[in-house]
Amino acid sequence: MAIAKNQVVILDYRLQNGGPDGDLIEETFGSQPLQFIYGIGQMIPAFEENLESKNEGDEFAFLIKAAEGYGVHDPNAVVEIPMQQFEVEGKVDPEHIKPGRPLQLQDPQGQTYRGVVQSHTTEVVTVDFNHPMAGTDLHFTGVIRTVREATESELDHGHVHE
Numbered sequence: 001m002a003i004a005k006n007q008v009v010i011l012d013y014r015l016q017n018g019g020p021d022g023d024l025i026e027e028t029f030g031s032q033p034l035q036f037i038y039g040i041g042q043m044i045p046a047f048e049e050n051l052e053s054k055n056e057g058d059e060f061a062f063l064i065k066a067a068e069g070y071g072v073h074d075p076n077a078v079v080e081i082p083m084q085q086f087e088v089e090g091k092v093d094p095e096h097i098k099p100g101r102p103l104q105l106q107d108p109q110g111q112t113y114r115g116v117v118q119s120h121t122t123e124v125v126t127v128d129f130n131h132p133m134a135g136t137d138l139h140f141t142g143v144i145r146t147v148r149e150a151t152e153s154e155l156d157h158g159h160v161h162e
Ligand SMILES: [Zn+2]
Pocket: 153, 154, 157, 159, 161
């Protein structure tokens, strides 16, 4: 069966940074394959476009430029936050404010933002709120394992059932 809207697709992939010789970012080979319902917005649109009409057993290799993937790196999403805001009972836990450390911050409306500490001084913490893969060209290779119709309840729920 060829991949089309509302079908369950199960595939294995390897994701590399920038091209076929780039650093390995993640892969499903040797663990759980990726499964999703095609055409309902679960995946990056460019990812789905590259898989359209493929069949079980087909292999794939394609590059998604950052702009069509997780976006380009936005310098406006790198912000300085006063160190005071990280105080708990008047103290900052130095373990929490280290370069590379993921953070979750809430605005007054309760909206949560995920970021990563880039650097800090005693007064301010520079936090990058870009998606961790922003600015990365995504090179995918892999193989289609299964293509089947989604059941009614899978379409209702918007995800694949085992
Ligand atoms: Zn469900």
